[in-house]
Amino acid sequence: MAAGNALLRPSRAVLVGTATVLAVLGLWWLATSGLRLLNPLRLPAPSEVWAAFQQINGRGYAGATLIEHALHSLGLVARGFAVAVITGVPLGLLMGWSRRAEALVNPIFLLLRPIPALAWIPLAIVWFGLGDTGKVFVIWLTAFVPSVINAFTGVRQVDTILIAAARTQGASTAQVLRHVVIPGAMPMIFTGLRLSLQASWTTLVAAELVGAFFGLGRVLNIAGQDIYPGMILVGMAAVAVCGAGTTWLLGLLERRVLNWRPAV
Amino acid sequence: MSEIVFKAVTKTFRLPRGGEFLAIDTTDLRIEEKEFVAIVGPSGCGKTTLMRMAAGLEFPSSGSVEVGGKRVVGPGPERAVVFQQFALMPWKTVRENIGFGLMCRGAPKAEADAAIGRYIELMGLSGHEDSFPHQLSGGMQQRVAIARAYVMNPAALLMDEPFGALDAQTRIVMQEELVRLARRNPRTVIFITHAVDEAIYLADRVVVMGRKPGRIIETIDIKPLRAEGGWEEMPIEEVMDTPAFTHMRSRIWKLLKAREQAAADH
Numbered sequence: 001m002a003a004g005n006a007l008l009r010p011s012r013a014v015l016v017g018t019a020t021v022l023a024v025l026g027l028w029w030l031a032t033s034g035l036r037l038l039n040p041l042r043l044p045a046p047s048e049v050w051a052a053f054q055q056i057n058g059r060g061y062a063g064a065t066l067i068e069h070a071l072h073s074l075g076l077v078a079r080g081f082a083v084a085v086i087t088g089v090p091l092g093l094l095m096g097w098s099r100r101a102e103a104l105v106n107p108i109f110l111l112l113r114p115i116p117a118l119a120w121i122p123l124a125i126v127w128f129g130l131g132d133t134g135k136v137f138v139i140w141l142t143a144f145v146p147s148v149i150n151a152f153t154g155v156r157q158v159d160t161i162l163i164a165a166a167r168t169q170g171a172s173t174a175q176v177l178r179h180v181v182i183p184g185a186m187p188m189i190f191t192g193l194r195l196s197l198q199a200s201w202t203t204l205v206a207a208e209l210v211g212a213f214f215g216l217g218r219v220l221n222i223a224g225q226d227i228y229p230g231m232i233l234v235g236m237a238a239v240a241v242c243g244a245g246t247t248w249l250l251g252l253l254e255r256r257v258l259n260w261r262p263a264v
Numbered sequence: 265m266s267e268i269v270f271k272a273v274t275k276t277f278r279l280p281r282g283g284e285f286l287a288i289d290t291t292d293l294r295i296e297e298k299e300f301v302a303i304v305g306p307s308g309c310g311k312t313t314l315m316r317m318a319a320g321l322e323f324p325s326s327g328s329v330e331v332g333g334k335r336v337v338g339p340g341p342e343r344a345v346v347f348q349q350f351a352l353m354p355w356k357t358v359r360e361n362i363g364f365g366l367m368c369r370g371a372p373k374a375e376a377d378a379a380i381g382r383y384i385e386l387m388g389l390s391g392h393e394d395s396f397p398h399q400l401s402g403g404m405q406q407r408v409a410i411a412r413a414y415v416m417n418p419a420a421l422l423m424d425e426p427f428g429a430l431d432a433q434t435r436i437v438m439q440e441e442l443v444r445l446a447r448r449n450p451r452t453v454i455f456i457t458h459a460v461d462e463a464i465y466l467a468d469r470v471v472v473m474g475r476k477p478g479r480i481i482e483t484i485d486i487k488p489l490r491a492e493g494g495w496e497e498m499p500i501e502e503v504m505d506t507p508a509f510t511h512m513r514s515r516i517w518k519l520l521k522a523r524e525q526a527a528a529d530h
Binding site (some may be wrong): 165175186 | 319320321338339341343347351354356368396399412
């Protein structure tokens with residue numbers, strides 16, 4: 001019985017998920033094209049979104065094709081996220097391990113932390129202009145915070161008896177860090193990475209809305225100015241697909257790195 | 265040389281609301297080289313604290329702890345510790361957990377692999393070398409922890425209620441195996457337990473502790489009983505049925521009870 005359930009469960013989940021998506025699409029079609037309940041300027045019909053999709057793929061829109069916009073946005077997210085992780089995780093580990101480092105950094109951190117990503121954008125434009133650097137900077141600032149906090153918490157949650165056990169086996173401080181503290185913090189580090197990645201996408205789209213030459217945020221911004229609902233939906237769907245895709249990739253990495261955990 | 269000597273050791277803890285709590289009153293104890301000593305006593309008698317002092321994980325408030333004539337200033341691989349909660353690294357396989365200390369020491373790979381393989385076989389872990397701890401039962405996890413301690417070839421073994429988290433059947437199997445292992449590889453051992461049976465069955469000498477404050481009530485030699493009774497040739501349940509064993513058990517129970525009574529009246 002149990003084995004049968006385990007085999008059935010994923011396929012049933014996929015079926016339900018597919019059914020939900022199809023139902024929403026069906027309702028959408030009914031509300032717009034079928035029964036014409038909604039003004040097409042409020043919510044465009046599926047056919048209009050499809051036309052917008054073909055337009056941006058063929059001739060392009062807002063200066064480039066959809067793929068070019070998406071790749072540009074992906075590149076910025078990848079850079080900002082990478083810089084945030086490379087700087088944030090080690091800082092969080094250091095603060096978790098050393099009370100002195102925590103005392104030094106924490107006050108600055110507590111002051112900067114409540115500032116929302118959007119509030120940094122004007123400063124980023126003043127400093128770096130409308131180009132890529134400013135956006136990477138803003139993504140870094142916002143994605144940095146969850147990486148630091150979760151790496152910090154991860155270190156503090158490492159079972160002290162494991163550290164004691166490693167020391168009784170003759171482990172040096174470097175060996176304790178490498179073999180006990182960092183692997184022990186890894187599940188929390190990945191929680192932080194997931195939050196950082198979400199923050200990266202949110203911030204990027206916000207930054208591109210304010211000012212950009214390319215990118216999915218730019219598509220949304222121009223489509224808004226053109227009052228072109230079909231293209232707005234294409235832009236939103238593209239952000240959703242890119243965000244979900246990168247989260248899925250991170251999940252693959254997480255499962256591989258944390259292969260020692262019991263299956264959920 | 266690896267005798268463990270506690271010299272006039274005391275331990276006080278500062279209470280959060282001010283004042284001090286005397287956990288261990290002036291205690292002297294000498295454990296000879298390759299002697300197996302079990303310390304029994306109720307929770308809060310300081311038995312685990314004594315062991316942790318020998319391990320270098322805690323330090324006396326006054327007095328000193330010496331192992332092999334050297335004052336203990338921190339943990340070290342010549343004093344292996346087995347914890348009640350197993351304390352295996354969940355992200356390392358059985359083989360990696362057992363080999364961790366050897367890796368820290370920088371032992372040559374061939375030599376380490378041979379030693380790890382020997383203890384995997386000795387502790388009945390064959391076939392589980394590449395399992396992660398969560399895939400093993402509690403008894404198997406503690407076998408890994410014991411193998412990890414022995415593989416370092418330590419002068420002293422410090423065990424803190426190692427079978428306390430195991431079910432009754434597993435516990436009996438592990439006690440028999442530990443006797444077998446200890447006979448094959450004699451070491452200086454401190455074995456902390458609150459199970460009187462376990463202490464009598466395993467140890468050469470049983471140290472009985474009481475609380476409020478924590479101190480040694482009596483030290484009892486078990487070695488002559490074991491030799492006379494031929495315990496090592498008998499299964500554990502028969503040993504525990506012998507008159508000598510039951511008599512010793514009630515004697516220790518009476519000591520513990522009398523001390524608890526005195527502490528309560530105080």
